[in-house]
Amino acid sequence: MASGISIRPFARSLDKSGASVWAISATGNLIYLSSGCSDWFGFDSALLLDRRSVAGAPVSSDKLDLIAAALAAPADLATRGTASLRITPPSLDQHRPEAREVRFIRIGNGSTALTLATAGNFDDRLPEPELHDAIALRQQLDSWRRSHESTAINLTAGTSSEAVRLRRRIEVAASTRTDVGLFGPAGSGGESILIRIHGLSAPDENLINIDGPLMDSDLLDATLMPAVHQLADNSEATATALIRDLDEMPFETQQHLAGLLDSYSGRLRLLATGGSQLLELNAPTDDLISETLSLDTHNAKGLCKQLIDVISSLTIVIRPLARRVEDIPLIATAMLDSRRAAGEGSAERINRAALDALVQYPWPFNHDELDNAIRHAIQNASGNVIACEHLPLAVRSYRPGTSLQHNKTSKISLDNAIQRYELRLINETLEMADGNRAEAARRLGISRARLIRRLDDASNRESSGKESD
């Protein structure tokens, strides 16, 4: 390839390369167009020379002027120095030029300035895959917030059927003032959901927080006394009791509570969480959980019959986080957003390696544990990205497989395994002894008769196995 300090070798190289390159003078006229431009436009690009190519300037109806104007650099190029634009030149005849990415660069200053432009396929404007994923996640989260503005609680984020069911139930509960039973494993954040439901369905109503396991009948009376007085004095008054771990409340206290609810039927509302059992009293018929519930066994579930009747009006079940794996990135990002909005840390997103670690961890303490992990990561992250090393040790050092694999193998028959191992040893020894059974028996430290018996047993097992197939 020719080289030199004059422009000719350079122009020849440009033409040879087939690249679409053009130059615009300081006055805004096209002063150079490479031969690649002719191929792109479908006509001789020399026809465009000296025509005006200034963004926003008035243009005649001449098609060539329109094409020249389409090649103009963005108006702010002078201040920015470089610019990117996708250009589709108007067609002059039958040929329809394709849209191409164009990069502009401004050289020099004032009256000697020059704008160079080249069209092609560039991918420098595309974000790196990691960032692309983060943007997609953010868009998904924004869409979820827009669609579920009132009930957008972090743990309801997601696209899984579990998340959809949970959101629908919460929306129903929030749209009417009714008794609600919410059941989920430890750390599933049921209380925050009930508080949100209360805020939406009866915002002006008194909410009395009660810790179920600590209550006896007298203490329950004392706790509810102000509300009970109010209900007794005013027939229009209403109140809500939020009871944590209803299924762990003493049975007599449950019956007492049921009596109070019955006395002020409709006016004293029960919002209750339960954790020890997953039960859904009015679950869809295809839900396996519903099959486990029988009203005859209500005592075993830790609830008295009267309270089951009360919360039967609406129950919500929160599944373990490990069963909503596909929602974890979205929930974690929502939690990060909430904490960032509260002024905690500077992290804006979670990188993919950290998300992978979050997805793989089994979360035995569910949403609360995930929230703690995010809080920990925010505190440890110095930049705007949470990486794997910022996560708690338990999460980032978790290696899946071993416990589950062990569970699976523990179901395998020990006798069969021993028989297979024994047979493999016998076969290997026989092979080493060139098929001599007496020698193999000697090497194995057993009698020849025992070795033959073992081989016969194996042969019988194999043939009986084939027959049963």
Added chain:
Amino acid sequence: MNWSLIDPGVIRRWLICESSHRWLTAVRRFGPEMIPSRFVLKLDSANQDEILTRAARLEPCVILWEARSETLAATFHALAHTAAVNSEVLQIVACHQLSCRERLYLSPLPVAAMVNQPEELPRLTRMIHVHFARWTQILD
């Protein structure tokens, strides 16, 4: 694990062909839940050449290929070859690093599923169950 102690009839195998260990870890986490509880998951990492050499002799299994732009042609060849010589293999492609256009190129190939991120693996549970159920007699 000493696999010789386990009844071969209950072993269900996955082969992972990737440049790192991301998908191996993911299958190790979600794989056991993706097969019926009476079976045991055997998970192996293998390179492309190894799989191609053994493709015809592979027992019914699942192969997860990690597809990357720079080795796309080789992955296409591996997918087509494996399917041609052994119909008992279910092929899944991890295509997180591919562009939309490159994913479209995968459409005519015998790919049972494409996954972007590890959290999408549990969605394939039913498909994996059906695949292994179809070949259970052979495996047993």
